Amino acid sequence: MAETPKAWRIVLDRIEADLFSGRLGPGDRLPGERELASTMSVGRSSVREALRVLEVMGVVRTAVGSGPSSGAMIVSTPAGGLGSLLRLQTAAQAFEFSDIVATRLVLEGAVVRELAGRDEPDLSAAQALLDAMSTQDLTREEFLVLDQNFHHALAEASGNAVIATVMAGLRSAIEAYVTAGAATIADWETTAARLRAEHAGVLDAIRNSVPDEAARLVNDHITGYYAQMRDEA
Structure with missing residues (x-):
């Protein structure tokens, strides 16, 4: 029955x-x-x-x-709900942290490749966030919020609402881990400067229409930061 x-x-x-x-x-x-x-x-x-x-x-x-x-x-903005779901599943260990990072690499690589293939991609929002990351006396938390918004701005520039929503949810799921990891980095000023330079490199590769280089740079940027957090924890 x-x-x-x-x-x-x-x-x-x-x-x-x-x-x-x-x-x-x-x-x-x-x-x-x-x-x-x-x-x-x-x-x-x-x-x-x-x-x-x-x-x-x-x-x-x-x-x-x-x-x-x-x-x-x-409502038409499901990112908050997806972020809550992913955070709970990550906390319950249903999703491995490494799998979330791997998914970010796939999505963000696809985003920058697509943008680099356009004639005139709109990078104004991402550039404004990168400029804001150079503001003096930013706390680590403030810098990380701008960093998160930078990556999301690239996803939104792609015009793919599903990718933008999933990326926002993935980043939300590991936000606490990223914030805690940043607190363990001894020389934060040097790290922040490197991250800004890496963001600028990604934007330059997109503007210069070099998809493979843009994808490589965003991959190195993400994996390098997580490796640093792991090594300095």
Whole structure:
């Protein structure tokens, strides 16, 4: 005998079906709890549980109250939900740290290759972040935020929203590790200067339309930093 799905799962499956069919999309507001419960013949507690799951996944944003911004709304920026999932899976040791790094290498290599193959890639956001990384008296944490945003800016410049979202989620999953590792590096000023130079090298390779060189440089940049953290831990 087939197992009867839990009531909250019925709500989840129905919303998923509406998203796939186009009946729901980014910016659309879901009906209220009472209406959803009545339509699907489930309790309001099951509706609330389904909405909590969707909010954690980054599919909906909920707000209490009775105004125009209240209730649950479909959102189109799932990076936060993906980051939470990857962080939890990494903490639970479902994903090896080395596998996350390897995935970053594959994705970022593909990103810079694609950008280097364009006639005029838009690198303005990445360049602005690189310039900001030269600001005097940046803390290590501030520098790492700019570093993270630099890599994400390249992904966004590629125009591939899936790659940009996955990359943001991967970096979020290992953020605590990267921050803790940076604290162990003895000569941070020298390291920061090297990282800035490596970022500049990647941008130059992209602008000069040298895909293989851009991919090699971003690979060396990522693996070199993680190797340094490991050696100085």
